[in-house]
Amino acid sequence: MSKYWSEVTRSIEPYVCGEQPKDKKYVKLNTNENPYPPSPKVLEAIKNAANGDLRLYPDPNCDKLSETIAEYYDLDRKQIFIGNGSDEVLALSFLTFFNPGETIIFPDISYSFYPVYADLYKINYKLAKLKENFSIFVDDFLTENGGVVIPNPNAPTGRCLDVASIKKILDYNSNKVVIIDEAYIDFGGVSVVNLIKEYPNLLVIQTLSKSRSLAGIRVGFALGQEELIDGLNRIKNSFNSYTIDRVAAIAAVEAIKDEEYFRECASKIIKTREEVVEKLTLLDFNVIPSKANFIFTAHSTYPASELFTRLREKGVLVRYFNKNRINNYLRITIGSDEEMNYFIEKVKEIIND
Amino acid sequence: MSKYWSEVTRSIEPYVCGEQPKDKKYVKLNTNENPYPPSPKVLEAIKNAANGDLRLYPDPNCDKLSETIAEYYDLDRKQIFIGNGSDEVLALSFLTFFNPGETIIFPDISYSFYPVYADLYKINYKLAKLKENFSIFVDDFLTENGGVVIPNPNAPTGRCLDVASIKKILDYNSNKVVIIDEAYIDFGGVSVVNLIKEYPNLLVIQTLSKSRSLAGIRVGFALGQEELIDGLNRIKNSFNSYTIDRVAAIAAVEAIKDEEYFRECASKIIKTREEVVEKLTLLDFNVIPSKANFIFTAHSTYPASELFTRLREKGVLVRYFNKNRINNYLRITIGSDEEMNYFIEKVKEIIND
Structure with missing residues (x-):
């Protein structure tokens, strides 16, 4: 706290955005970026x-x-x-x-x-x-x-x-x-x-x-x-x-x-999302119905905070909010098919460990 | 005034930036841009x-x-x-x-x-x-x-x-x-x-x-x-x-x-500025000593507002502030030598008209 800060600077709790890691290469499913390049x-x-x-x-x-x-x-x-x-x-x-x-x-x-x-x-x-x-x-x-x-x-x-x-x-x-x-x-x-x-x-x-x-x-x-x-x-x-x-x-x-390129990318993401939802459901995840390029999901028994940490160790970044009501959920961005297959594979490893 | 605007939206007087004309090509000396391209x-x-x-x-x-x-x-x-x-x-x-x-x-x-x-x-x-x-x-x-x-x-x-x-x-x-x-x-x-x-x-x-x-x-x-x-x-x-x-x-x-490129461009602008100041002084302008890439100047007899308008007609844009204490001054960005020669030429035409 500095004497030079205005009252609002002192009192505000700034927003914290999703991690942009620099330590190594991750499968990055934490900030809802599009897996496909721009047009x-x-x-x-x-x-x-x-x-x-x-x-x-x-x-x-x-x-x-x-x-x-x-x-x-x-x-x-x-x-x-x-x-x-x-x-x-x-x-x-x-x-x-x-x-x-x-x-x-x-x-x-x-x-x-x-x-x-x-x-x-x-x-x-x-x-x-x-x-x-x-x-x-x-x-x-x-x-x-x-x-x-x-x-x-x-x-x-x-x-x-x-x-x-x-x-x-x-x-x-x-x-x-x-x-x-x-x-x-x-x-x-x-x-x-x-x-x-x-x-x-x-x-x-x-x-x-x-x-x-x-x-x-x-x-x-x-x-x-x-x-x-x-x-x-x-x-x-x-x-x-x-x-x-x-x-x-x-x-x-x-x-x-x-528009054509954009529609094509969006369609691919929607298709991948539906496949991921299906796979996660089979693995005992509850997935909230999503119309976004991410899904919000909780496993029936495996705690989200632990899953988050273990995925990170295995090179997969997802988003975890340590907040009331949602602290057992993960938000997972829909990446490419390849990224999502890797993600599912790692999830299986962790929950079957 | 809209009923949907907040109190500050209603009361604020927004900043007006220098004109970015689209009607024709001007010698643009109104927004203190650098005449030289980026590195x-x-x-x-x-x-x-x-x-x-x-x-x-x-x-x-x-x-x-x-x-x-x-x-x-x-x-x-x-x-x-x-x-x-x-x-x-x-x-x-x-x-x-x-x-x-x-x-x-x-x-x-x-x-x-x-x-x-x-x-x-x-x-x-x-x-x-x-x-x-x-x-x-x-x-x-x-x-x-x-x-x-x-x-x-x-x-x-x-x-x-x-x-x-x-x-x-x-x-x-x-x-x-x-x-x-x-x-x-x-x-x-x-x-x-x-x-x-x-x-x-x-x-x-x-x-x-x-x-x-x-x-x-x-x-x-x-x-x-x-x-x-x-x-x-x-x-x-x-x-x-x-x-x-x-x-x-x-x-x-x-x-x-x-840094080398930047120093070179800045030096050229300073050199041009000093030449322009000299020329304007000879034409009966009072030029405020400038350490910027613009000068602020008033003619001994020719009103700034008119000079502004006539320069615009001749394809030269400069900045005029219709404000107390400075409404007889023009702010003129230092352009390239070629642009400034054109500007001086037009100024001469106008004040000798």
Whole structure:
């Protein structure tokens, strides 16, 4: 604790991201990265962007990228906000739409960055307790609040909420912003992007980190009616005018445009996921039904914390959260078939040891 | 104004950055970009970074880049904080070190983003009025305050503050953080980086946007004792874990390492600047002594606002601030010799018209 720190610096408990190990090569199933490389068109575009123009500032409004995303989703260019990864988009959204002192709601088991953003900006929050099977009690979100955040599919559970339930939440909270964090939507979930025209209070947040294999390039975006996007731009332009660099913007455009490649990778991951679920079920794991590029699972007898440690020793990294209600679960990213076969093999070794 | 906006979104007046025109090709002397391309080694490194690893998250701590900067400045790796451009580093610094309700001090004529950051976080500020010649009254900073921010060289004036004066300010404010924003330090100013070991309250902020010709890649950094850097990391990790993408980090490492190329470009700009100052002086301009890659100047009779407009018509963009005390000045970025000759020629045409 330093005397130079502000009050919020002293009190905040920062987010801890999944390990990025440097000690050795792991089968890395701990940060929900895509096992497949970005589209070859993306890599080609980055090479072409390595030129003298990098001496110039980027377009602060990311017009070309916004237009590309707008076209992809059949929205208006003014309904798109771009940020330096969906984490930044979320952080700016909390500040743009939620007031200090008011109480927002999100699930008790969800992305563990949400409470950190809330604390950073002195926004109160209420945790909506998920059911035993980790599904959402819709009624919990039908109470007075200062805003709602729901990841769909939820992380780390992988569970999806149906569109009808989301509509119910949007209808009830018509005077408050409802953020649907669709970071993992492309692996089998149903997006609510097409509800945007109906609901001025709906903000959908997505990312290129997962389904577009671009975690290394940091581009996320928010979709919503123009007044919400205007608000985000006001806050962004009071924080950092140029959040997206020239190379990232160019890479992102190509990633969105190469829909065929993206669909192919996402389909492969979904297929692998279903095979892994089947194999784990046969090994006495309970797997929460997942529409994400990860699964959340507990073995009937083998403690998750031990399984986590032993997998690590065997060169497989998965994610373990030592938190109430989920401390017997592991979150396992879906890698390539080869990686997942290796993972299953190691799991068998450990539980049969 | 939307009912969905938070109180701060409603009240904030966002920063407006220099125009990035798309209508036609200009001689662009309005955003202090470097006229020379980035080092060829930077461009080569970016090309090599366009590979499958972009599917993976970057190193959230930017270890390699921090080590490279530490080595360059003979500091410890733990004395380096990296951000998505120095604007982000500044924004995070305001939140990390300054408290809402307390009053920080910065010059009345300085980087116009400072009051925006302060407003964003509800930090009060007092403007230290520069002298008529735009130099700083040191005594203004020797009063009780919640922190100090001084750009050195100052922007948009280009004036440098001497090291002895900065030491006086650091000594007086030993319990508060003093931020020296050295965005433009490499064009002839004297950095206070070597005061860091003596002053636990000193935070120096620099950028790769100007002297390293990398405005398009968004990398800035802060240098200070470990407890200040720890504080910045606490806030960064409560906002966005991965602010620097893989490509930017790799490009930045090469930019710092290619010191010879950087020195050569900076020297050329300084030489051009001095020639431009001489020519403008002969044309009856008052030019504030500059240690930056821009100059701040007023003509003895020709109004700056008109000169700005007429230069624009002739394809030359410079920066005009329609603000009290400086609304008869233009800020002109130092471009290549060719660009500056064109600029001088157009100025002559206009004032002799």
